[in-house]
Amino acid sequence: MVRTGFLLAIALVQCRAAPAPEGRNVQRARESRPASAAAQRNVYGAPLALCSTQPLTGWRRDGYCKTDDADRGTHVVCAEVTQRFLEFTRSRGNDLSTPRPEYRFAGLRPGDRWCLCALRWREALDAGVAPPVIAAATHQRALSFVSAESLRAHQRTAH
Secondary structure: OOOOOHHHHHEEEEEEEOOOOOHHHHHHHOOOOOOOOOOOOOOOEEEOOOOOOOOOOOOOOOOOOOOOOOOOEEEEEEEEEHHHHHHHHHHHOOOOOOOHHOOOOOOOOOOOEEEEHHHHHHHHHOOOOOEEEOOOOOOOHHOOOOHHHHHHEOOOOOO
């Protein structure tokens, strides 16, 4: 069983980071090998589907919830955000709805798809405010943090 408190504390710190990495993290992100979406798999074991290009999401801002060693927040859950989730994550110190032009981030609105930190999604699940998940665009690494049953129960297939 995962040490929930410890991992949750790490996720909260990591998910509070600005939408785009800066300084040394940019160098690390560029040095880590990006895997193609086809090489990375979704929760079904199939090639990872596109999450969103409007707004442009993903750890690498390529539209996919791909991950690599530099992705300390594990941005692997493709979700369609809701107002309740946006309010919840803001209350936890990660305001995703306020525009941040300095990071080319327009802010999210209900209905937008976004690659969420796996532990933030699980925290929202525990609080009863988890947004719907697009399973085909959710990276299989999410299964290290949340059960397949939880993802299936919150699955959204059509946009």
